Amino acid sequence: MFDIDIWQEIFSTIRKNKLRTFLTGFSVAWGIFMLMVLLGSGNGLQNGVREQFSDNAENIMWMWTGETSIPFKGYKEGREIRFNNEDYDYLLDKAEGVDQVSARFFLRGDITYSYGKEYGSFTTSTCYPALADMEKIKISSGRFLNDLDMMEFRKVVVIGDDIRKALFKEEDPLGKYINIGNVPFMVIGVSHDPRSQDNRQSYMPFTTAQRIYGGGNRVHTFAITTEMVQTAEEATAISDNIRQQMAMRHSFDPTDQKAMGSFNMLTEYIRTMKIFQAIKMFVWIIGIGTLIAGIVGVSNIMLILVKERTREIGIRKALGASPASVIGLILLESILITTIAGYIGLVMGVGLMEGFNYALEQMISSGGGDQIFFRNPTVDFGTAISATLILILSGALAGYIPARKAASVKPIEALHDE
């Protein structure tokens, strides 16, 4: 089947019908090209949106309190609800579906940070060590807060990169003491946010802050991570359950959104990813539709070719060509055209998306990419392989009907149409 003769025969017929072969090949190449561009764009959009989620763990959930807006169990509306340290213990030990917990105590007003002669006003985030995982805090030197810092109410702080630059210039900040609102804190680490949003922020042990700044057992907000469930319904069930429990603990109507607010990222994340799965499926359907149009084109051309070559096929059969060898001849030609044309379309589609990606990377690395909802719009290797397999298969499919027709050519009739 793979000797030189059959290829010679195929190439000589292709040479005789250059334009037709080109047009046929073009429709297949176009189909694959569009499939690659669509898939790449779909991937790019998905990666872009995923990037937007990447600031935090996708299973993070925030909770905060306010004043009640619905009367409940004899209480009037307008009552202030406050989280406390017992809520922290409850969430960590008893609440269902909760993985990690961090609490936050807000420091009032702007607090001045100073070191030697340098000073500035920065945001202080008080938290538990778990926040490092939740908000994906990156430490460029030193360490983040740990449980011992919490238990011993240590006066330590992790400062953002901008704070380090402002206070320390080129000096190594680790182990140095800075004054935060006139209380000395030892710098134990420097954090660094590649998207430079949190660089003007420091992280302080929640317990220390609560004690120093007179918080009693007050907690302003909680950040928790939930179990990594698979459906949006399950994710919502976890946050609903926590709301029920909190409503019971603090005596407010569970439907009162003003009393306690929360945002469950996982629900949003799962929903968004669902949308992208749907988009991806849609893209495949359109792409394959385009491809089918190309394949029908090839099939059509091959049918005409077989009709034109009826006499030649008749001669071959009279001289001893078996039906299998005739089928092989037509099928191989069809596979050859679709595979080569499809491969060209594949390379061009992937090439375009890679080029686009390169331009995008340049833009992002030069700092202009923050608003772009589009990242790495490329097609992975596995997809390209399956597209190639689809091509070869479709080539065989396109050639099959014409090949069967060719094999059924009766030499007598073929040789008698003068």
Place this chain on the structure above:
Amino acid sequence: MIVLDSIHKSYVTGTNSLHVLKGIDLEIGAGEFVSVMGSSGSGKSTLLNILGILDDYDSGSYVLNGKKIKGLNETKAAMLRNEMIGFVFQSFNLISFKNARENVALPLYYQKVSRRKRNVIAMEYLDRMGLKDWADHLPSELSGGQKQRVAIARALISNPKVILADEPTGALDTVTSFEVMDILKEVNDQGITVIIVTHEHDIASMTRKIIRLRDGIIAEVIVNGDLQLYRDRVLAE
């Protein structure tokens, strides 16, 4: 070599059935030089197709070289055609995009002979036809007589037992026709059975036996020794 015993063949088109061969009994020995004659519709093409294993028959029996030919599948039939029979056609039926040598070599391709070997053999046969210098020419660059000689070389290359020629001179002028007939005679002299279908009397007269078909049966068989004279007369004209 060829034994036909009450061969019947009809073609069914829709509700109509056309009974073409109505019981053909025929025996052709090895090395015979035979022509089949008859007007159109007499069944001579059908007979040729059956002899050439291009078509099956309804009833009777056909034995070729001791092997009964009936109900073969396409692959088997193709193999037998390739081994036993060489075809020569009125319209030459060379493949237009292959040169003379490649056309001649084609039957050997289907015997899975290596490319180099079949090209050498093809050159030998072209040489025998006096076409050595034309080996690299496409059919469109050859004259009618040359084309038919290429076709005969192609028919001979697989060493067939039988040559079936369907109006081999139908598209040629008289002089070229006789040249082709001379070649076929030489082929016959080497012991190969040659069967020619023709409606031209002068061509038929050059064979040793004429089978005349009429309405699907054999009307007469003329064993021809003296008709050689007939040919001389035609040539003189």
